Amino acid sequence: MARLSQIYDVDLKLLRCFCAIVEGGGFNAAQAALNLSQSVLSEHLKSLEVRLSMRLCQRGPKGFKLFRDGEMVYQAAQELFAAMDVFRQCVSDLHDEAYGELSVGLQDGVLDNPQSRISEALELFSERHPEVRFKVEIMLGYQMIGRVADGAVHVGIGLPSDQFEHLSFEPLFNETHTLCCGRTHPLFDLPDWSITMEQIEAATACSRGRQGRPRHLNRGGDVGHGVQARLALILCGRNVGYVADHAARPHIEAGHLRELRPDAVVRTSPISAVTRRGTSDHRLARRFVDSLIASHRPLAEPQRLLRGN
Numbered sequence: 001m002a003r004l005s006q007i008y009d010v011d012l013k014l015l016r017c018f019c020a021i022v023e024g025g026g027f028n029a030a031q032a033a034l035n036l037s038q039s040v041l042s043e044h045l046k047s048l049e050v051r052l053s054m055r056l057c058q059r060g061p062k063g064f065k066l067f068r069d070g071e072m073v074y075q076a077a078q079e080l081f082a083a084m085d086v087f088r089q090c091v092s093d094l095h096d097e098a099y100g101e102l103s104v105g106l107q108d109g110v111l112d113n114p115q116s117r118i119s120e121a122l123e124l125f126s127e128r129h130p131e132v133r134f135k136v137e138i139m140l141g142y143q144m145i146g147r148v149a150d151g152a153v154h155v156g157i158g159l160p161s162d163q164f165e166h167l168s169f170e171p172l173f174n175e176t177h178t179l180c181c182g183r184t185h186p187l188f189d190l191p192d193w194s195i196t197m198e199q200i201e202a203a204t205a206c207s208r209g210r211q212g213r214p215r216h217l218n219r220g221g222d223v224g225h226g227v228q229a230r231l232a233l234i235l236c237g238r239n240v241g242y243v244a245d246h247a248a249r250p251h252i253e254a255g256h257l258r259e260l261r262p263d264a265v266v267r268t269s270p271i272s273a274v275t276r277r278g279t280s281d282h283r284l285a286r287r288f289v290d291s292l293i294a295s296h297r298p299l300a301e302p303q304r305l306l307r308g309n
Contacts, residue, residue, distance in 0.1 A: 007080075014048040015077045016150070017041060018056065022074050023146050026064035032225060033143045078150065085151040085282075102284045103135045105144040107158025109227035110271050113246050115173040118157060121295040125288050132284060140225050141208065148274045154285040156274035157292070169272040170289055172296040176245040177267045180257045184237030188258050195261055206230050206239035242267065 020030040027038045034041070042059075049056055056070035066074070111118055122134065139147070141161070147153040149164040160169040179200070181187050187195060187203065204221035208230070221239040224230030227247050234241045235256055243257070251257040273289045275282075 011048075011051060012080075014044050014051065015073075015080070016152070017044040018048055018070075019074060019077055019081075019150055020146065021045065021057075021064075022066060022070070023149070024142075027059070029142070032140065033146060081151045082276075085276075100284060101133045101135055102155070102288055103153045104137070104288070105147055105153040105156040105158075106136060106138050107141045107144050107156070107271075108138050109244055109247060110158055110175070111138075113173065113175055113244065113271065115175075115296075116271075117173075117295040118292070121288070121292040124295055125291040128291075129284070129287065145274065148276060151276065154275070154282065155288050155292075158271060158274065159269055160272045160274070166277045168275050168277050169270075170275075170293060171270040171272050172292055173271050174268050175271050177242040177269065178245050178248050178262060179240060179260045179265045180234055180243050180248055180252070181240045181260055182235045182237040183256055183258070185240065187240070187260060188237075192261075197261070197264065200240065200260060200265065203240045204238065206233040206241040 017030070017034060017036070020033050021027060021041065024030040024033060027041050030036075030041055031038055036044075045056070045059075052073065054069045054073075055067060056073055057067055058065040106118070110116060122136075125132070126134075137153075141158050142163075144153065144156040144158050145161045145163060145167070148156040149167060157172070159175075161167075181203070185203075187199065206222045206224050207220060208223070208225065221241075222233045224233045224241075227244060230241050231243055231247060231251070233239050234243060235251065240260060248257055248259075252259065273292045275285055275289060
């Protein structure tokens with residue numbers, strides 16, 4: 001086996017693509033996360049295997065499977081990215097004045113929630129640290145979680161996930177999700193009292209794909225990546241599905257959607273600030289999370305904003 005004597009920028013790019021493929025369980029999710037075609041991802045993976053002189057995974061008609069060498073390379077890459085992040089943060093923390101770039105990932109739809117105070121948090125942080133440059137990106141939930149986990153995003157804001165044990169979550173506000181159907185769906189015109197849980201469980205339900213669907217919705221239907229995508233699949237009458245209340249409400253009032261059994265199946269989930277535990281000393285990320293907490297929970301932890309100043 002050839003030795004890898006030096007790591008270049010192109011190697012880091014190839015490793016990030018490989019990690020995205022592993023975390024997505026194959027090429028499809030990595031395509032969405034990296035906005036790259038499958039052919040480009042395949043070429044990147046081949047180039048990495050040539051560079052490392054080893055076969056990392058199986059792909060093709062038999063599906064995706066990570067080989068033992070691939071598992072070891074993935075773990076080593078995670079450690080490498082974490083070490084690079086720690087170095088960047090340590091250098092940043094040497095300066096008395098906070099400056100640099102803070103990368104923030106927003107899960108699609110959370111900014112529209114009436115309880116969101118994210119813009120106020122950005123303003124509060126900017127007043128205290130005017131030299132810091134923000135890089136803000138809207139992304140799907142699993143993309144946000146994955147990019148915080150690998151260090152590409154410093155702070156994520158969205159629904160929590162137990163996919164990565166080394167992530168920390170600070171609840172900011174709640175988001176209510178209502179089970180709905182479109183006006184051409186068979187359940188739309190039934191009286192509320194006549195809709196049973198058995199009918200709901202038997203209905204075809206759209207989901208967020210790799211993030212799954214609630215257990216009481218047994219029959220899997222279409223996949224919608226993002227709030228608007230799932231809303232389109234429900235409005236067309238093909239599926240029932242959960243929609244954030246603030247996104248569903250205008251369509252309910254217009255008569256295009258109806259709620260199904262709000263007495264039994266409404267769900268409430270916390271929208272949280274997501275950071276990596278291994279980078280908890282990153283001054284900019286920590287201070288921005290403090291600004292988020294101060295903006296969303298001004299009475300809950302009044303002293304937290306002073307931490308790290």
